[in-house]
Amino acid sequence: MTSSPPPVTSRSLPSHELPAPAADWVPACVVFDCDGILMDTxxxxxxxxxxxxxxxxxxxxxxxxxxxxxxxxxxxxxxxxxxxxxxxxxxxxxxxxxxxxxxTGQIVPLPGALETVREFSARLPVAVASNSTSTILGVKLEQAGFAPHLSTWVSSEDVPRGKPSPDIYAEAVRRLGFAPAEALAVEDSVVGATSAVSAGLVVVAVPSVPDGDPVPAHHRAASLTDPAFRELMARWLG
Missing domain, CATH: 1.10.150 (DNA polymerase; domain 1)
Structure with a gap:
């Protein structure tokens, strides 16, 4: 006989509808989540x-x-x-x-992911912040081809607490040399976006489960190839 499922701990979440930053705001750096944003894992x-x-x-x-x-x-x-x-x-x-x-064999970049990281990294410092362990995260980023375009990446083993705590995003921005308010985060989950919002970043939500719980964010897009997201990129990158 099977036991009951693991209990889900309730978490204090920010509102999913957050005011967009000022119209003239542009990011000084970008931090991507990994799973569900960059690759289909x-x-x-x-x-x-x-x-x-x-x-x-x-x-x-x-x-x-x-x-x-x-x-x-x-x-x-x-x-x-x-x-x-x-x-x-x-x-x-x-x-x-x-x-x-x-x-092995499961590391597949999502549509537009590698191109998006390349475009941002040509103009701005780019990092990845992930709840993966250090070894697993390195394998994913190397095998999927993202590593050469990143200034750094931060795993759950590099900070005291993983997402939804703000530690991972705070550390990623610190390594890039900017304040959280100058940084853009791209996230797909409630847990990850909560981490980025709590750390003080501007967040673009690209939900991997469209009918799931609303992901807290300042901007939203259906995918990294969504014209709405591409329009934001054009504005930010000039």
């Missing part, structure tokens, strides 16, 4: 969560998949371990091992 991450959950006797539901979108491996492991009454360290190791094993 969310489905693989869900498979990892499902496999680990079921190994520990838990039914992995669609509600769980949506709730844990954007969570770090550490947070996913804690939720599964708490629900299954298992050792957290063992579950965490299982999550990391399973993700590494299933990553």
């Amino acid at each position: 969310e489905a693989n991450w869900a498979r990892v969560q499902r496999a680990v959950s079921e190994r520990h006797g838990l039914e992995f539901t669609e509600a769980m998949e949506r709730a844990m979108m954007g969570w770090s491996a550490a947070d996913v492991a804690t939720a599964i371990a708490d629900a299954a009454g298992a050792d957290r360290a063992l579950v965490h190791a299982d999550v990391l091992r399973t993700e590494e094993q299933t990553l």
Whole structure:
């Protein structure tokens, strides 16, 4: 018999409708999320969560998949371990091992992602801020071809707390040498956008689940190839 799904911790979220910055605002740097924005790895991450959950006797539901979108491996492991009454360290190791094993062949840049990063990086410093572990994030960015266009990238292991806490975005902007209010974040999930908004960045939401919970943001686009997003880029890059 399967156990109940891992509990979803309630989080204090900003309003999803945020006022746009001043009309003359332009970013001094850009920080992209990774999974769901630059590459199509969310489905693989869900498979990892499902496999680990079921190994520990838990039914992995669609509600769980949506709730844990954007969570770090550490947070996913804690939720599964708490629900299954298992050792957290063992579950965490299982999550990391399973993700590494299933990553091969799953790293596919999303439409317009590589081109967008190239265009921004030709004019501005660009970083990636991700809840992935350091090793996994490096593999993703190198294999998908993003690494040469980035000034830096920050993983959940590089800061005290992963998303939705502001630490990852704050660290990325610090490394780029700017204040948060000068930085643009591009995010797809509630968890990630909450992190960026809390850190003080201007956020463009490109939701990977269009009918999911509203993602807090100052601007919205359907994809990185959306004419609305391309218009913003043209304005910002001149």
